[in-house]
Amino acid sequence: MRTLRQIESASMNARRKPAFGIVIYAAVTLSLSAYFIFAAVQGDFGLFRRAEIEVEGEKLAAELKTLETEVARMENLTRRLSDDYLDLDLLDEQARDVLGLMRSDEIVVR
Numbered sequence: 001m002r003t004l005r006q007i008e009s010a011s012m013n014a015r016r017k018p019a020f021g022i023v024i025y026a027a028v029t030l031s032l033s034a035y036f037i038f039a040a041v042q043g044d045f046g047l048f049r050r051a052e053i054e055v056e057g058e059k060l061a062a063e064l065k066t067l068e069t070e071v072a073r074m075e076n077l078t079r080r081l082s083d084d085y086l087d088l089d090l091l092d093e094q095a096r097d098v099l100g101l102m103r104s105d106e107i108v109v110r
Helices: 004-016 020-042 045-079 088-097
Strands: none
Touching: 020 045
């Protein structure tokens, strides 16, 4: 029969050594948790990538607004030079810039 000391020492040894399976389970769980947390923050669809996409979207929206303004200006100029609507001031400006024309009463200063 076992003595009280043997029983106590057996229970102490059992408490001191965790089962090998539990250690492996904890390591695997910790590793998977670390991987998924890393992927959620740094991955292709993570938080940092989402912030980059939002900033890029804002830049593209600003560029779109600039291009729309430029297109509207060009459409206005095109309409003003069309056969249906002729802006004489714009025609005079274009003739001076493109052809180098000037009126006889003007003096050229270079």
